[in-house]
Amino acid sequence: MGLKKFSTSFQVANKSETRNLGVISHNNRRFFAKNVDQKRSADNVTYVEKDLREFYHELFDDALKSYNDKMRSNRKIVDYYEHIKNSKQERLFQEIIVGFGNAKEIGVGTDDWETAKNLCDEYIRTFEKRNPNLRVFNAVMHLDEANPHLHIDFVPIATNQSRGLSTRVSMKRALMEQGFVSAHKKDNELIAWEDSEREFMTQILHRHKLERDFKNEHRSHLSISEYKAQQEELQKIKAQTEKIKANVSAAIQKNPSDITADEAAMIKNENALMRKKIERQREQINELSERYQSPLIKFEIFDADKLLYVARELENRNIKFAEDNNSIYVPEFALAQCKKFAAEFKSIIPGIKEKIKMDIDVLVLSSESLEQLLDKMTALGYEIKRGKYLAVKSPDAQKFTRLKTLGEDYLPENLEKRITNRNDFPNAVYSAIENSSDIEREFHLEISKTIVAIRGLAFRPKKLREDRIYDFENDNLINELSKQILTITEFNINSREKLYAVAEELENKIAENLRRVEELKNEIPVLKKKIENDKPTEDQHRRYDLLPNYIDSLKAEIERDRRKLSRVVDVIEHYERVSGGDYLKNIIREQQADQNFARAKDLREQDGKSISAKQRTESIDAPKKS
Secondary structure, three states: OOOOEEOEEEEEOOHHHHOOOHHHHHHOOOOOOOOOOHHHHHHOEEEEEOOHHHHHHHHHHHHHHHHHHHOOHHHOOOOHHHHHHOOOOOOOOEEEEEEEOOHHHHOOOOOOHHHHHHHHHHHHHOHHHHOOOEEEEEEEEEOOOOOOEEEEEEEEEEOOOOOOOOOEEOHHHHHHHOOOOOOOOOOOHHHHHHHHHHHHHHHHHHHOOOEEOOOOOEEOOOOHHHHHHHHHHHHHHHHHHHHHHHHHHHHHHOOHHHOOHHHHHHHHHHHHHHHHHHHHHHHHHHHHHHHHOOOOEEEEOOOHHHHHHHHHHHHHOOOOOEEOOOEEEEOHHHHHHHHHHHHHOOOOOOOHHHHHHHHHHHHHOOOOOHHHHHHHHHHOOOEEEOOOOOEEEOOOOOOOEEHHHHOHHHOHHHHHHHHHOOOHHHHHHHHHHHOOOHHHHHHHHHHHHHHHHHHOOOOOOOEOOOOOOOOHHHEHHHHHHHHHHHHHHHOOOOOHHHHHHHHHHHHHHHHHHHHHHHHHHHHHHHHHHHHHHOOOOHHHHHHHHHHHHHHHHHHHHHHHHHHHHHHHHHHHHHHHHHHOOOHHHHHHHHHHHHHHHHHHHHHHHHHHHHHHHHHHHHHHHOOOOO
16 A cells, blocks of 8 residues: 655745735734634644834844945935835735645544644744745744644845845845746746745655645646646647547538448547547546636736726626636636726825825724724715725725725724724823822823814824824824823922922023033143143042043033923923913814815915916907907
8 A cells, every 4th residue: 555645735825915914913813714713723833923023123124224324315214114015026024824735634633633733843843944034923833724734924035135225125036045046947936946845845744654645736826837838738628629529520511422331430430539539628628727717817906906996897897707815817808808997097096095094093992893983984974885895985085995905903803903992091091190190180181181082073183103003192192291291200290389390400400510511621721731831640630531521421411401301391381281271272273274274275276277267268269469
């Protein structure tokens, strides 16, 4: 009896799957898909779990600094993570899904379940040793699905680069540095690497006295040469089929009076043979069609909004299609229309997505459920489209935007989590009010009023950090008030009187140290002259040597105290506005004034265009002077 055979599965996740970190949340079971048995999730094995943004700092900060030191200010990269996140060329990270055998062979309860686990474990243990340029930040073995398999997430890095950062993200160059080149001039490094990893998986199987089964293997890529060979085989089969059909048709249509008994017997045998050949050719065509999904033509669209637009246009015309993460499969006759729709698409107005995200962020803070959030968006003029992907259309936009294209934080399951946690910050503020001094309480109360105003849509809040979602902790106004509380706590200020006393004390200390610095600076030339012309004492020598350092230390102390004074003065200015009750009112009033000014400006521009058009009309109608 031969050795037992296991198939291998090696899949590289496509670009849309690694567009954001939602896949990592799924891998680490921060939320669960329907095919997951949550009772078995505790059995999953986590090998690596690092924060991707921090991992980018670890990998690229030195190279980024060296790069920025050589660049003009307008060419510098502030944050390499954000730079790659917004790149059209590279992905933040890559993912592969690796497994041995199929669910029937090694599924839950089978004799080979543990064997499959051991095979996966052996694969991941040496992954980085084999692939030094593929830096793993997250890796987990899932044991709560149909069969054991690995999700390995990594950042591909290329080193010693002459262009851009010396160490930078590049899958192609990372693999080239590892020695992978195309086996065929039209293939690529990725396919060569995949083949190498599959060969290593075969070696693992052999070490466990197993053979590799090549049937039903999952390949994430089909090389150009393989694709051409497959297409040529299909065309060859179809041509042979048509030739056989033509021969049979000719034989059937031949005049019976011209056919001898021997020819009739031969034709009968030939017909039977041809029927068998035709049947076999049909089976081959069906087999190839099923294997390569050729009944529908694949049309790739990497822009999620464009994909939605094309899908909607196909739906409107009742054209059959299948949709994947970054592709649409359409009948061959519809491919030209598909290309036409893609060419017609125009991206949504710049800034619309940010406005949608901000609207959602603010409404999350006052919603009790996802449905209520969508109802509130409808009240603001949004259109909601439910289905496989939840989508919204802003009053300012022409097209729907899928929530998943806004980022991981806007996936429905994550919006529900944010809604659940919406009161954490307000509750902390209300608790702080009860345990604060009189002066702190004024600021805590102002923060609580601001929270109420934001939830009531009384004004348009601003983010503190643009690269984060908006919430109370990322509110510019709340942060400004919170800064004052930190200063009050640090300086142990518990009353208005103490606040002004601390400011006065710092002013006096700064003035005294400034006076002292001037005295010491004037002392230096006197000591220098004494050392040059007289016989100075050892103390005078030492004092002359130490005076510059002492002056520098006093200057540094003055700068520290000036920064402290600036913070205390900031508290005073905010406190007088907060205690007067006009702090939030003035901010809302200023924002309304800005909005009124913007509206007035728009009206003036519209009036100007109308007047200009009228003048042009009058000029045309006016009689010409001779």
